[in-house]
Every structure is written in C-alpha cells, then in structure tokens.
Amino acid sequence: MVKITFPDGSVREYEQGVTGLQIAESISPALARNVVSCGVNGETVELNRPINEDATIALYRFEDEEGKHTFWHTSAHLLAEALKELYPGIQFGFGPAVENGFFYDVMPKEGDVISENDFPKIEAKMKELAKKNEPVVRREVPKAEALAEFKADGQAYKCEHIEQDLEDGSISTYTQGNFTDLCRGPHLMSTGAIKAVKITSVAGAFWRGDAKRDQMTRIYGISFPKKSMLDEYLQMLEEAKKRDHRKIGKEMELFMFSERVGKGLPIWLPKGTALRLRLQDLLRKLLKPYNYQEVITPGIGGKSLYVTSGHYAHYGKDAFQPIHTPEEDEEYMLKPMNCPH
Template identity: 80%
Template sequence: MIRITFPDGSVREYEAGVTGFQIAESISPALARSVVSCGVNGETVELNRPIEADARIALYKFDDEQGKHTFWHTSAHLLAEALQELYPGIQFGFGPAVENGFFYDVLLPNGEMIKEGDFKKIEDKMIELARKNEVVVRQEISKADCLAQFGAAGQTYKCEHIEQDLADGSITTYTQGNFTDLCKGPHLVSTGDIKAIKLTAIAGAFWRGDATKDQMQRLYGISFPKKKMLDEYLLMLEEAKKRDHRKIGKEMELFMFSERVGKGLPIWLPKGTDLRIRLQDMLRKIQKTFGYQEVITPHIGSKNLYVTSGHYAHYGKDSFQPIHTPEEDEEYMLKPMNCPHHCEVFAWKPRSYKDLPFRCAEFGTVYRYEKSGELHGFTRVRSFTQDDAHIFCRQDQVKDEFLRVLSIIQTVFTIFGFGEDQVEFQISLRDPEDKEKYIGSDEVWASAEQAIIDACKEKGIKARCELGEAAFYGPKLDCMVKDAIGRRWQLGTIQVDYNLPERFNLEYTAEDNSKRRPVMIHRAPFGSLERFTAVLIEHTAGHFPLWLAPEQVAILPISEKYNSYALEVANYFDTVGVRATVDNRNEKIGRKIRDNELKRVPYMVIVGEKEAAEGTVAMRQQGGGDQAVMPKEAFAERILGEVAEMLKATNLKPEN
C-alpha cells in the first residue's frame, strides 16, 4: 500500500499503481467526472499515470489553472491533428498551451496560407475529431527512434528540435488518432471532453522566434468543456475590446508611442503624467509611514555590475546589449534591474545591526528587450518604471518585514477596489530538479522559502505553491488580481533573497561585533507603473476614482460669450483644489458633452447667461447621472467632499 496525502493534509492508503482518476473516483463519482489532471509531488500529470510510491496529490478541474493548461495543451494537439488532415504536407513547429488558450506554429506547403475565412472548417474538423473521443497515449522513446519517426513523416522542424534540444532518455511523445507529437505533457486522457472550440487569431511567427529563420503562421484558439463557457468567454472578449487600454488611453490622451522614438518605448502625455504622479505620490505617502527612504539611480550601469549580480548570465539575452566606450575600454548596459544599484547603495558606508532594516525605494525606469511581435500597449514594453524597493534586514527581521510589505500591497489593492475575492496569491518556489536555473545553496533556498510560507500563514493568506516559478536568486510571492470582467493580472510581487547580498559581499556589524550578511527583500506593489495603469484602465473602463482622475471637471461654456466666466470658475476651482479644464472650442454644447463623455471626465459643468449672472454652474455627472444647478462654491465642496471620503477610506490625506 502507498500513502496519498491531499492538499488539506488528510492521508489515504491505496494500492501501488493507483491513478489520479481512480483516486478521484474513490472520493466521489461527480469529482471523477470533473477532474482533468492531477498534481503528483508538484508535477502535473495525466489522470491515467500510475502512482507507485507515497505522494502528495492534488486533483485539478478545468477551473484550476493547471486544469486549464492540461485542457488547452490537448486542444493544441487537436488543432494540429485537424490541420494535418486538412492540409497534407503541413510542417509543425511548437504548439503549447498559453494563458488564455493555445496556439500552434505551422507552415503550409507550396506557399499556401491559412486565412480567417478557413477558421470555421478547422473548428468543425476539430469538433469532429474530438467526438471520436480518441485516447491520448504517452510513450517514452529513444532519440534515434524519435528522429526516424519524425524524419519519415517529413517534419523538418521537429527533427531540428530533437537534434538540438532533446537528450536521449528524456523524450516522450503523445499520440491521438493519427497524430503524434513531441511533448512532455500533461494531457487529457482522451479528447472527448473538448466540447467547444473557437479559433481566435492568426499571426506571423518566426521559427524559434529568430527573425533570420523561416516565417511560419501562428494559429491561436481556445476551448472549453461546455458550449456555455465559450459563449460567456466570447461575451467577455467583446467587453474586453471596449475596455482595451490602448483605445481608451488614446481617447483620454494618457500615453502614446512613436515609431521614431522606437517600438515599445512609451511616452506619457500630460494627462497620463498627471495620473502617474498621483499614483507615485499615493505610494510615497504609504511608504513613508513604513520607513522607506527614496533614492534615484542611473539609467545605465557597468556591465560588470550585472555580471556580479548574475542578471547578465540569466537575463543577458533579454537585455539591450552592452554599449562599448572605446576610449575608456568600458562596457555599459541600459539598466534591466534596479536591485544591483540598491545593493551598492547599501554597501556605500558601514552598516550596523542598529541600522537595520534599511528600506530603499525608487521609481526606477528599466529597459528590457522584447521582440516586436510580443509588444502590447502598456502591458508589454521595452521601457517601464518599477515601484521598486529593497529591504536589507537581519535574519530575525525577515518575517516581520515580509508581513509589512504584504500590508502595503493589500492597502494598494483595497484603494483600487480589488476585494479579497479578487486577489490571489502564488508562492513561487525553486524546482529542485533544475538547480542550474538558480543560484545559491539548498540551505539558503529552504530558509527563504519557509520565511514566505510562514508569513502567509500568519497573515491568513491562502496561497498556492508553484515549483519552478521562482526568480533565479530567490523564491517570491506573486499577487494576481481579477478585474471587473474576470481576467487575471499579475501585479505586485515580493521576493526573499539571500543570494545577492552574498554576491555583492554585503555585510553589517552585529551586536557581538561580528560581520553578518543581511537578507534582501525585493518588493513592487504595482509591479510597474505602465502595466498597473493598463490594468487600472481596463478594470475601470477609464472611469478612474475621482481623486485620481487627471481632469475632475470639464467646464463647458454654451458659447464664446461665456468663456470669461468659465475661466473665472476654473480659477476658483484651482484655488480650492479642484482640477478643472475649460472646453472653449467653437462647438455646439451637445458636441462638447459627447467629447468629454468619451474622455471619461467625471463631472461636467455647463455655464451660460443665467449661470454667469448668478455665479452658479449646471452640473452634469459622467454617464448621464446627477444633474443640478448650484453655486460654484457648493459644487466645489461636493467634489472635495467626495475626494475626502474616498481618501478617508484609504487612510490618505486629501491633497491636490
């Protein structure tokens, strides 16, 4: 008998060789019908994979992230199987599951191209194959046999992948029907669970992401176990189009991109800059109460700095390449990370145990090279500003400091209306089987990982653990939020790091006059200002909280005769702390109202002859809400009162 431990800590005994499906069936037939894969000692595997020894197990449904990954992984193979039948001679590249569905890179023979008009017949073929409920068969295979098999099938790209990337003794294939693919898994037991499919897009993709290699077609899709779920997803997509931060950002004049400046290099326009400054000021006020000191570091650094930190070895290919200065024979890099600079801030003078914790914060702009095809508005850029901070503390201070950072992150989420049911936490751990990916000793990693787990328990946070998702220098807690239409976004992160202090030879003088290494905690509640702003735009559809909105009030004179009174009102609002602009264009009032609605200005006030004579304004709320005529002073008090009430709820002081 073997002992199976479940996520809640309960233990059951089973015969050796039991499968995940059999375990689910022993709990309840309903559970067995809904599970799609299982986790065995942290590895997601098929439900029919035998378990031969004591193990920790988790059963995943489609609703779980691991379940979706399994479902969509098999759907990618189903797509390839359908394409193989429809387009004889097709060449296959890679076809993984991704965050929202799956894709497959393919190349049709004779210069043929798949078009959006072909989607329906491909979807129909996929459904036809799925209804056959084909069993998915996993096989371990030697490198020689694998090359022979895919060579005989004429799969050039697969053979290149086998030769260059795969080691003998580590290769597995998965077969369903007449289609076989190289794959590590996991997969569904059979294809019959796939009930609803939608191909969503097609794009160009270079083989291996290398612009010097063949250009293939990347076909994207998504699938579900129920048609109702697909219908709901398609409705969400329509809503997402309306909320697209690129569209709203342009309408609200928040940011722009310029091909002359360079791809993926965002420019914050005046209104966006105003919003960004308010975000920074909000976090500054919170950080100040927690004892942070702000610094500013250069946008470039010596290559040796990032060699010392390990970033060059691990992220060098994703960074802009070094700039060589021939006269001085030096190499510099655009800053890909702030943490090495902050290590130097700590090291610039002797530190005592009495100085710790030392909390160093910076709104630091960093630069990372992203392929042009992966750039996406504010969410994927080459230049972005992190709300970065690094805490240097003693070992006995780690848990308390971690808890303080959690308090900051939870405060930020509360301010922007992300409730407990919308926030998820993931503890990202090292994969013990892939030690080359990380730096530092086993003891250091064990200590850092346990510190995060203990802090989450003390805070009452239910966090799932994910192997292999840690940063190369330490484990981390990643914070995900669900927006107003249910999409998940990763925002804040906290990382515990014993390794960079070692690499930079950082030390402090302990109470007994010995030299000790500090522990370093990395944290960024927003993640980056660009990504957070994009998420905030799409979460609110551009209707920002009144305290944050770049323009709180648009003043609309009915005609040019009342421009001077409109300016008088604007000046008064400015003196009392209400942000207002005057729309003095020579347009009809209806056009002005429509345009300012599009800009999501929270309030509009209309002024004409009666208002100018009486010192009043005709208030109109965004979206056609409250309308009233009142003295300008009363309206200003209303705005300031609303802002004060919002900020009171977040423990912030009302400031203009």
C-alpha cells in the same frame, strides 16, 4: 499498498499502480467526471499515470490553473491534428498552452496560406475530431527512434528540436488519432472533454524567436469543457473591448502609439504623463509610512542572472533574444519581469 496524502493532510491507502482517476472515483463520481489532471509530488501528470510509491496528490479541475494548462495543452495538439488533416504537408514548430488558451506555430506548404477566413473550418475540424474522443497516448521512445519517426513524417523543425535541445535517452511523445508530438505533457486522457473551441487570431512568428530564421504562422485559440463557458468568455471579450485602455487612452489624449516605435509601446502625452506622475506620487506617499525604500536597477541584465533566478527557463522562449556584445564574451537580456535584480 501505497499511502496517498491529500492537500488537507489526510492519508488513504491504495493498491500500488493506482491512478489519479481511480483516486478521484474513490472520493466521488462527480469529482471523477470533472477532474482533468492531477499533481503527484508537485508534478502535474495525466489521470491515468500509475502511482507506484507513497505520494502527495492534488486533483485538478478545469477551474484550477493546472487544470486549464492541461486542458489547453491538449487543445493545442487537437489544433495541430486538425491542421494536419486540413493542410497536408504542413510542418509544426512549438504548440504550448498559454495564459488564455493555446497556440501552435506552423509552416504550411508552399501555396497554402492560413487566414481569419479559415477559422470556421479549423474550428469545425477540431470539434469533429474531439467528438471521436480519441485517447491521448504517452510513449517513451529512444532519441534515435523519435528522430527517425519525425524525419519520416517530414517534420524538419521537430527534427532540429530533437537534435539540438533534447538529451540522449528516452523522449516522451503523445499521440492522438494521426498526430504525434514531442511533449513532456501533461494531457487529458482523451480529446472528448473538449466541447467548445474558438480560433482567436493568427500572426507571424519567427522560428525559435530568431528574426534570421523562418517566419512561421502562429494560430491562437481557446477551448472549454462547456459551450456556455465559451459563450461567457466571448461576451466578456466584447465587454472588455468597450473598456479597452488603448481606445480610452487615445480618446482622453493620455498616450499614443506609433508603428515606427513598435506595437504595444506607448508614448505618454502631456496629460498621460501628468496622470502617471500623480499615481507614482500617490504610491510613494502610501509606501513611505511602511518604510519601503526605492531602488533603481538596469533594464537589462546578464543572461546568467536569469538562468540563476529561473526566469530564463520559464520565459526564455518568449523573451527577446539575448544581446551580444562584440567586446565581451557576455550575453545580456531585457528584464523578463519587473522585479529588481
């Protein structure tokens, strides 16, 4: 038997090898229907992963951050599976869950171009595959075997990832239908829970974020366990467009954007600058009675600082690439967060 400790501190005993789903079923059928993943000793795992020793557990539904991450991670794989069927010969980079949905970086074969016009057929294929309720199967394979499998499938980017980033030993892969991916997980047990999908945008993205490497196609999407949830999300987006700060800011002459400066980098105009300074003064007045003190730190820092803080491991793939100094053997990075050094 193993002792399972719940978030409220209560403890129950189960047979060794019990799964998160079985634990959810022992609590209530309704919970078992809605749970998507579980946390075992702080690590989010699949609901069918056996628990063989005493552990703490948390059961995650879609409404939980961990649950969304699991749901959208599997949806990224579903997107890749659909793209593999629609665009034979396509190659895959990375496909993670993000704050609002997921994306996958792909390289279509020469002559194939994926644009907004293709969104409906990609969504239709994803729904078709999800209806099959394909099981998502985790495997632990030796590095050499994983490399051989992806070489045989012609996946050059996956092979580079295996050779350069993954240590010798076993590597976890996940398979659903005819698609297999390198992945740590966690995932849904099957694709059937994905009831509504929307491809939201397409953009260019350099392989590994390096402007000297291949430019891939990044496809963004979002998914939900109910169509009504997708409808609510799309309605929220429409309402948000009416209140878009970029639109309002331009109308009020607060700031402007220039392609020469870069997308998303505001230039504060006189009215906007005056408003910004007033807000800063207000904050200073509010903070002073509580003995807050201001500090100013550089906009960049040594890479080793962010390795120590954990930011590099968490944000490294999405951060601007390190700045190399010719005189010193050092790498610097733009601050990935707004906290001081």
